[in-house]
């Protein structure tokens with residue numbers, strides 16, 4: 001199976017262009033990477049992955065940010081706003097409180113547009129330029145649209161975004177709007193938006209830059225590479241587990257691919273690959289359902305609801321890549337309540353780390369799995385926080401404390417403080 005951790009490095013097909021090609025994860029059909037626009041396999045419609053004739057070792061990486069990892073990417077440089085190189089924060093109080101050996105927070109909210117999507121877009125927009133496409137498009141719960149709008153405008157390209165009406169946080173709409181995207185508010189959920197944008201892309205109306213696009217996931221691989229390098233530098237070992245929020249399951253797929261490539265390059269032992277552990281909100285947990293039921297496929301949830309609007313997704317398109325990622329690494333998936341998500345948002349804020357609700361799901365999930373004894377107390381864990389607090393100011397204000405009105409004089413303020 002091509003997605004197995006022990007899969008060998010494939011032979012280079014005639015379709016490869018400078019050592020890069022696209023390969024179907026199911027039937028193995030290969031395609032030239034840049035001679036045509038395609039998102040899925042022409043033969044069986046399954047997902048595609050980018051493959052390389054030569055896989056880099058850690059020694060090949062130089063520089064900072066996403067493009068430090070150029071040897072693991074299809075190009076040497078992209079349409080960049082200095083994405084990546086995000087902090088891997090220590091959180092001693094939270095580490096103690098949850099009760100694990102080590103807990104670090106990889107805060108992707110510190111990217112240029114405030115989420116991990118920037119890592120995918122720097123590569124995806126570069127590929128769009130290579131393909132010579134016109135308009136760029138995505139469906140979005142908010143962050144993808146903000147990143148697409150910013151990177152599209154950086155690349156001098158038109159962008160179109162489809163958003164579920166009334167379900168996107170204010171900061172994200174503001175970003176897409178100011179960066180010049182044409183914004184369509186759809187009377188339906190994210191999955192309906194993605195269905196439409198896939199059809200538009202199929203009709204040649206736009207180039208799709210959701211995570212169904214295999215090139216976007218190449219950029220997101222660099223999250224995993226940065227986490228591993230950070231742990232190796234600080235502890236001389238990789239983390240036992242990486243806990244991450246799951247929506248469309250792009251990151252789960254991308255991190256798994258990063259680790260598979262390191263195994264194939266002889267840089268990581270199969271037994272050392274971090275356990276990928278996905279967290280979803282209870283009201284939008286199709287991946288958790290599939291993992292719990294041992295199912296090969298994810299059942300689409302038509303009705304989804306959670307205050308973590310970024311992961312309000314019922315049909316994770318990358319499930320065929322992400323399910324093997326969780327299973328082959330010995331990870332798991334867990335659903336958490338909206339209340340637990342808000343509590344975790346407060347916990348992180350108490351360590352000075354401001355995240356949007358979906359991001360806090362990772363910490364809520366770790367806490368739950370630790371309490372259930374599924375995560376051991378001697379584990380070294382990295383939690384991924386995917387988006388910045390300011391993305392969703394309403395959720396932050398609701399989770400925080402109320403401002404107190406006081407009169408405009410010192411005595412009045414003192415009286416209020418003492419009262």
Ligand SMILES: Cc1ncc(COP(=O)(O)O)c(C=O)c1O
Pocket residue numbers: 115141143144211245246247248249250251252310311356358359386387
């Ligand atoms: C803030 C945030 N966290 C998590 C996710 C889920 O990531 P993925 O779709 O890669 O599973 C998304 C979007 O899907 C997001 O915007």
Ligand SMILES: N[C@@H](CCOP(=O)(O)O)C(=O)O
Pocket residue numbers: 117138139140141142143144145209210211212247248250310311
């Ligand atoms: N949370 C995402 C949902 C779309 O995911 P994508 O990774 O497939 O683009 C968003 O921000 O829109």
